[in-house]
Amino acid sequence: MLLGERLLVDLRVVRRAQLGQALQAQHLHGGRLGTNLVQLGFMSMDELATVLGAHLAVPVAMDNQFEDTRAEVLARLPVEVAARVFAVPLHQERSGTLVVAMMDPRDPVAVAAVEHAVGSRVQACVAPELRVRYWLEKHYGIPRPNFFLRADSGIGGGRGSERRRTVSASPMFPATESKARLGRIQTVKRPAPAAGAGGDDFELDITVDARRRSPAANRALERISVAMGSNDILDALVEYLAASVGCGLVLMVRDQVALGWRGAPPLDPQVVSQIAVPLDLPSCFRSACENATTFRGAAPAASREWHHRLSEMLGQITPRDLVVVPIRGGERVLALIYAHMANDGDMSAQAVSDLEALAEAVTARVARAVPTAAAAEPTK
Numbered sequence: 001m002l003l004g005e006r007l008l009v010d011l012r013v014v015r016r017a018q019l020g021q022a023l024q025a026q027h028l029h030g031g032r033l034g035t036n037l038v039q040l041g042f043m044s045m046d047e048l049a050t051v052l053g054a055h056l057a058v059p060v061a062m063d064n065q066f067e068d069t070r071a072e073v074l075a076r077l078p079v080e081v082a083a084r085v086f087a088v089p090l091h092q093e094r095s096g097t098l099v100v101a102m103m104d105p106r107d108p109v110a111v112a113a114v115e116h117a118v119g120s121r122v123q124a125c126v127a128p129e130l131r132v133r134y135w136l137e138k139h140y141g142i143p144r145p146n147f148f149l150r151a152d153s154g155i156g157g158g159r160g161s162e163r164r165r166t167v168s169a170s171p172m173f174p175a176t177e178s179k180a181r182l183g184r185i186q187t188v189k190r191p192a193p194a195a196g197a198g199g200d201d202f203e204l205d206i207t208v209d210a211r212r213r214s215p216a217a218n219r220a221l222e223r224i225s226v227a228m229g230s231n232d233i234l235d236a237l238v239e240y241l242a243a244s245v246g247c248g249l250v251l252m253v254r255d256q257v258a259l260g261w262r263g264a265p266p267l268d269p270q271v272v273s274q275i276a277v278p279l280d281l282p283s284c285f286r287s288a289c290e291n292a293t294t295f296r297g298a299a300p301a302a303s304r305e306w307h308h309r310l311s312e313m314l315g316q317i318t319p320r321d322l323v324v325v326p327i328r329g330g331e332r333v334l335a336l337i338y339a340h341m342a343n344d345g346d347m348s349a350q351a352v353s354d355l356e357a358l359a360e361a362v363t364a365r366v367a368r369a370v371p372t373a374a375a376a377e378p379t380k
Helices: 005-010 016-029 033-039 045-056 063-067 079-085 108-118 129-140 215-225 230-244 284-291 301-314 349-368
Strands: 087-092 098-102 122-126 247-254 257-263 276-278 295-297 322-329 332-340
Touching: 016 033, 016 230, 016 322, 016 332, 016 349, 033 045, 033 129, 045 122, 045 129, 063 087, 063 098, 063 129, 079 087, 079 108, 079 129, 087 108, 087 129, 098 108, 098 129, 108 122, 215 230, 215 349, 230 247, 230 257, 230 332, 230 349, 284 295, 284 322, 284 332, 322 349, 332 349
Parallel strands: 098 122
Antiparallel strands: 087 098, 247 257, 247 332, 257 276, 295 322, 322 332
């Protein structure tokens, strides 16, 4: 089920520049286009639900219907079926028909599976991916991957908020922001967008230079050049980190939080998934995001205690020399590569150069993945 890109622009729900950014984020992060539009703040959940209903010509399941679901209705659908077809029962009509919210309400196999499991006719409604996954976790205890957690800097939402179970970063950072200076920053030159580009112009001019690369970096660059999606890209990055760096992980950027995404062995995947870095407080991660350039050096004084706790979580010695490299999508930083040597040694110039080349290659690969239609003039 694909959300119509042209429909989004024609209905003036999003601008084509925003659509282009969401398509880049989708290629890197995965998930559905609507999910990425909501995660980037370009449309609300209810706007997405309404567009999905119009696009598919099916009823829409709104948030209040999920809130009012009764336990006996939820119990009709076994958890294993709910998890397999991404379905949440809402209510039972007097006729016996069960109204169910689904990500793919026009999938006959999924609808048939629900009808077989509950033993009655089903009225399938559409709901956004983020909303369905939230309520599957709330009602059935089916956990969401980090990508589907909507960051809100640790502040819980009210009734009907899909942000209610968010990754909380507050225990790992001091409560007040320090005025200490950030650590030294090593920048890498990047081509700038054309002067005078308008807000709706989608342009990105990125080239990956021909500096000498290590064999491990060359292998990763080759994999990135033919990557079909986020898993291929992550595999290439993690392969390089495991072969060349003592400790490395990739984090996805979500508003004011960077979430652990994938770690290089021997990092525990469960530990990586619990990492949440607040980007509104001083740190090397914030510096890399704000400046869209590589941070290299010791952790800023204001966040050294937090970096020590992070190293303990990862089972590593607290590094005195670390690197954070941004991966961009348009004007946004979509992800961060973090690395340091396991033996507390200095990062080599070769390793830093390799990481910057890999980040630029991913940025260029994501940019090329955006269809030409996303950059076309909007319908008048």
